Amino acid sequence: MEKSDYLNLYHQMVVIRRLEERAAELYQQGKIGGFLHLYIGQEAVSTGLISARRPEDRVITAYRDHGVAINCGLSAKEVVAELLGKATGCSQGMGGSMHMADVKKNYWGGHAIVGAHLPIAAGLALGDLYQNQKAVTLCMFGDGATNIGYFHEALNLSKVWNLPILWVCENNQYGMGTSVERASAVSEIRQKADGFGMKNYQVDGMDVLKVREMADKLFQEIRAGSGPQFLEVDTYRFRGHSMGDPERYRSSDEVHRWQENDPIGIFHKKLVEMKAAGDAELNHQADLAEQEIIEAVVFAEASPEPTVDVVFSNVYVEN
Amino acid sequence: MAEIVAMPKLGFDMAEGTLVRWVIAEGGEVTKGAVLAEIETDKATVEVESSAGGILYRQLVAEGTAVPVGTPIAVIAAPGEEVKDLPETGLEAEGAVPVAAVEEKKAPDEKTGAAESAGQKAEAPEVPAAQPAQVAPEGGALRASPLARRIAQENNLNLNQVTGTGPSGRITRKDVEKALLGAPAVVTPAAAPLRPVTAAATLPAPSWEPGAPVPADERQPIAKLRSIIGRRMVESKQQVPHFYITSAYDVAPLMELRKQINLQLPEESKLSVNDFIIKAAALTLRQFPNINASLTDKEIVRHGHVNIGVAVAMDSGLMTVVCKDADQKPLRTISQEVRDMAVRARAGKVRPDDIEGSTFSISNLGMFDVEHFVAIINPPEAAILAVGSAQNVPVVIDGEVKVGMRMKATLSADHRITDGAEAARFMQALAGFIENPLRLML
Amino acid sequence: MARITMREAISQALWEEMERDPKVFIMGEEVGLWGGTYAVTKGFYDHFGADRVRDTPIAEAAIIGGAIGAALTGLRPVAELMTINFAFSAFDHIVNQAAKMHMMFGGQMVLPLVIRAVGGGGRQLGATHSQTPDAIFAHFPGLKVVAPGTPADAKGLLKAAIRSQDPLLFIEHATLYQTRGEVPEGDYIVPIGKSTVARPGKDVTIVTYSKMLEISLKAAETLAKEGIEAEIVDLRSLRPLDMDPVIESFKKTNRAVVVEEGWKSFGIGSEIAARIYEEAFDYVDAPVKRVAQTEVPLPYNHTLEQMMLPKVEDVISAVKEVL
Secondary structure: OOOOHHHHHHHHHHHHHHHHHHHHHHOOOOOOOOOOOOOOOOOOHHHHHHHHOOOEEEEOOOOOOHHHHHHOOHHHHHHHHHOOOOOOOOOOOOOOOOOOOOOOOOOOEOOOOOOOOHHHHHHHHHHHHHOOOOEEEEEEEEEHHHHHHHHHHHHHHHHHHOEEEEEEEEEEEEEEEEEEHHHHHHHHHHHHOEEEEEEEEEEEEHHHHHHHHHHHHHHHHOOOOOEEEEEEEOOOOOOOOOOOOOOOOOOOOOOHHHHHHHHHHHHHHHHHHHOOHHHHHHHHHHHHHHHHHHHHHHHHHOOOOOOOHHHHHOOOOOO | OOEEEEEOOOOOOEEEEEEEEOOOOOOOOEOOOOOOEEEEEOEEEEEEEEOOEEEEEEOOOOOEEEOOOOOOOEEEEOOOOOOOOOOOOOOOOOOOOOHHHHHHOOOOOOHHHHHHHHHHHHHHHOOOOOOOOOOHHHHHOOEEOHHHHHHHHOOOOOHHHHHOHHHHHHHOHHHHHHHOOOOOOOOOOOOOOOOOOOOOOOOOOOOOOOOOOOOOOOOOOHHHHHHHHHHHHHHHHHHEEEEEEEEEEOOOOHHHHHHHHHHHHHHHHOOOOHHHHHHHHHHHHHHHHOOOEHHHHHOOEEEOOOOOEEEEEEEOOEEEEEEOOOHHOOOOHHHHHHHHHHHHHHHHOOOOOHHHHOOEEEEOOOOHOOOOOOOOOOOEEEEEEEEEEEEEEEEEEOOOEEEEEEEEEEEEEEOOOOOOHHHHHHHHHHHHOOOOOHHHHH | EEEEEEHHHHHHHHHHHHOOOEEEEEEEEOOOOOOOOOOOOOOOOHHOOOOEEEEEOHHHHHHHHHHHHHHHHOEEEEEOOHHHHHHHHHHHHHHHHHHHHHHOOOOOOOOOOOOEEEEEOOOOOOOOOOOOOOHHHHHHOEEEEEOOOOOOHHEEEHHHHHHOOOOOOEEEEEEHOOOOOEEEEOOOOOOOOOOEEEOOOOOOEEEOOOOHHHHHHHHHHHEOOOOOOEEEEEEOOEEOOOOHHHHHHHHHHOOOEEEEEEOOHHHHHHHHHHHHHHHHHHOOOOOEEEEEEEEOOOOOOHHHHHHOOOOOHHHHHHHHHOO
C-alpha cells in the first residue's frame, strides 16, 4: 500500500465517524425518521474489507449500512440526503437509513430484514458465475443473522454451487440486546462455516490493516476459484443498537474497554509509528472529513423533497 | 453564544419524553456529550447528552415534566454569558404545580362549560335531512337495486308504487321496466298464517256442584313474594318499552331426539323440552351479546356469562331460578341443576345462588297446552322468551298440506337495548339450534 | 393451430425462451435430472445442461433469494417452487424482497424474475399441499401475479413474463396440466394485466380464472340449455388487475358471479365484487355472488375434499340466485 492509500483509508474512517455523529444529532432533532443504526466503532471492518475489492466485486450488507455506502464510494452528500429522505439521496428518499444502494458502484444495498439478503447475495454471485465474470460478492451481516434459517440455506447453496462469495460476519457481540452467548449455540461463529465444509477465518475488526490484509488474501483466493469462504470479524458498536437503546444489556465498563480500542485511534497511532504519516497530515484528513460532512448536511438540507411520481413510477418497471 | 438543548427523539415512535432527573444543576459546567438529564420514554429511561459545552445556564423544564420531542429543555451558555430571550416551553410538571400556575389552574370554568355544551350538542337529536331523495322510500325500508333506483330516477318513477319481485321483495330492473310500461306490478300475497289445531282439553272436574251455594269472596293478604312480583312486573311493564316477536319452530326432530335420549335415562333424569330450549337459547345468546344484556342508568352491560333464568311456578307465585353458564353445560347437567333448584324453590329452601345473576329468562307454559303467550321482561334483563306447546299442526310442504310438529315462542325485548331486526335475527338463529337439536349435544 | 396440453404449452414457452435468450435459466427442486415433478422440464437438463437447468437443495428461501440476486445481475431466472404451498417458506423473499426492491432503492434495482408455482386442490394431498393462496400474493404491490386457465394463455403469458422486467409469480393449476386447447403457431405473447372475455353472453357475468374457468365454462353450457347466456370474463392476471372487461360486461348484464378456487374471505371474489360496487354501482341489479372454497383446511378424504371445492352446480345455483 502506498502512503496515499493509508491516508485514504484513514479519511474514510473519519468520514464515517463524523457522518454517524452528525446523523445522531439530526435524528434527535427529528430530521431523520424511522430507525437509525450507527456504525461508530465498526468503521475498520467495512473500510478494510471494501478497500480490498475491485470495482467488479459486489458488496451487499444489512441495515447498518451508512459506512459501507461511504466505503463503496457513495458521497456523504447522497448518504445524508437519503437519511433526510430527499430526492438527491442515493435511493431518492425511498429507502432511508436502512436501504441505501448504488448499483453503479456495485453496492447492492442495505437490507433490513435480518438474514434475508444472504440468499440474495448467493444469487448475485450466481449471476457472476453464470456469466463467467471473475467477480467476488462480499456479503456482510451481523452475528444475529447467523441464527436465522436464511443464513444456513444461503451458505449451503453457496458451497453446493461453489459460488464466488465472501461471507463476512461482523460480530459486534450483540444481536440488538442479546449477546452472542445467549443467542448462538456456538459463540465462535466461524465454527458454523465448518458445518458447510467452508474454509473460515477470524480477524480483529478494530485494526483496519489486519482486516485489509485478510480481505486481500480471501478476495484473491475466491477470485481464483476457491469457492465461498467465511470470515468472522470481531468488533464492537460503541453506540446502542439503534437510537433509543437503553443499553441495559451491557455495562459502561465494557463499552469503555472497547472504546480504548477505538479503530480510528489505533490506526492513527499505527500510521505514526510506521512513519507512514504524521499527526499533522492525519489531523488534516480529519479536518477534511469534518468539512465534507458539514457540506453534506448543508447539501441535504437544501435538497428538494422527492415528488410523488417517484413513488408511482417505481412500483414496476413496466406499467 | 448560547445553545438550546431540545428534547431529543430517541426512537422512531417517540413523541415525547418525561424529564425524570436533571443530572447537572443550573450553573454547572458541561462538556459536549456529557449527560445533562435522564428522560423516560414509554420504552426506557435514557440519558440526554449535551449538544454543546459550557455552563448549564437554565433548566427550562422541571423534573417530572412530559416534554414533546423538539421542545427546548435547557440553555447552555458560555461562562459569564447573559442569555436574553429564553425560549418558552409552556409545559408544567405532572403533580408538582408551580406556584405561579395555581391561580390559572383554579380559574378555568370555561373549559368545563365548553365540555358541557359539547356534550349537550352531542345528545341533541339529529336533524333529519331536509329533502329526501325522490326515490327514497318512506321509512327507509324500501328494497331496490341500485340499477332500479337509477332507472326510476331517470324516468321520474316513484319506487313506492312498484312492487318488487326479487329476493326479499327487492325491486329490480325488471320490476321498474314493467311499471314504466304500465303493466300492473306483480303483487306477492303474504302467506296466510296457519292457525294450528289445538288438541281439545279434557274438561276439568267442576270445583262446585251445580245447585250448591255460590261461595263467598275470599280475601287474602298479599304475600311477600306476590308483592315483590307485583312491584317488579308493574315496574317492568310500565317502564320498559316491550316489543314482541313470535316464531314457530319445527320441533319434530327435537321431540324425536328427546324420546331417544329419554329411553336411555332413568325416570328421575329424563330431559324436559325446556332443557333443550335453555341450551338452545344459551348458545344463541352467545351470538347475540346485545340480547344477553341489561340496562343500567348509563350503559348497556353485555354480559360475559350466559346465565338463563327459568321461571318456576310455585303455589305462592313465581320464582326464577338461574342456570349459570348454560351455554357451556351439557344438557344433562342443565336438566339436573334446574330440577334441583326448582325442587328447592318449591320447598322454600332456595339458595341465594339459585336465583341470582340471570342474564336472560325463559318462561315455558308448554306443559299447559298453550299455543303461545307473551311474557313480561324480568328487569334489568334485555329480553325474555315465552315458550308455548309443541303441537301437531298442518303445514305446507312442497305445496302439500302435511302434519308438522311446531312450537311457538315469543321473545319480549327491551326496545331501549335492542331493535326488531336484531331480535328477529335472534329468533332465526334460535331455529338453527332448536330445529337441529344434534347441535345441542355437541 | 396445434391442440396441446397445458403442460406442453408451459414447457414450450420455457424451451423457446431459453433457446431465444441465453440469460434465461431455470432453478428449482428436481427441475433437472428428474425432469420436473410435474414433468414440465422433462428433457431440458439433457438439452440445456446443468448450468441452465439448476437443481437446488430443498431450500425455498435460497431458491427465491438466489433467483432475486441473479436477476439483479441482469439474468432472467425462472425459479420453480415445487408447489405454491412451499412459497410460504420463501414468503419474505417473494413479498418483502422481490416486491419491494425496485421501489425501495429508488428504481435502480431491476428484477426480471419469474417464479413458477403450481397450486390448487382436488388431488387428495391433504391440507398443507392443496391450497390456492393466490389472493395473498396478489395483495402486494410490486409483485405481478398471473394464473392462466388455457394452454394458449399459459404459453403466451409465460413468454411475456420471462421477457418482463418485473418480478412475477406465475401460478399453474395441477389439475389443468392435462387440459388441451388450441395454441397459436409460432412465437407470440399474451400481455400481462389483460382480462379477456372467454365466452360471450348477455344475462349474467361470471368472473373467474385458472381452473375455475373450466368449471365456469361447463356451468355456462348447462345454463345455456335453460336459455341463460352467461358471459365469462377470464382475469388471467390478478395483479395488475384489468377490470375493464368485467365492468363493461357487468354494465350489460347487471349481475355477476365471481368464481375462485381459494377461500372466500378476503379473496379474489371479494375484490372483484368491491370493484364492481365502486365502479358500476348504478348498474347493480342484484348482489354480486361469490363462489369459492368452503372455509376449512382441505380434507384428505376424496369425497369430502371434492365437497369443499367449488363445483359446476355451485356456479349454476349462484347464477340462478342473482338472476
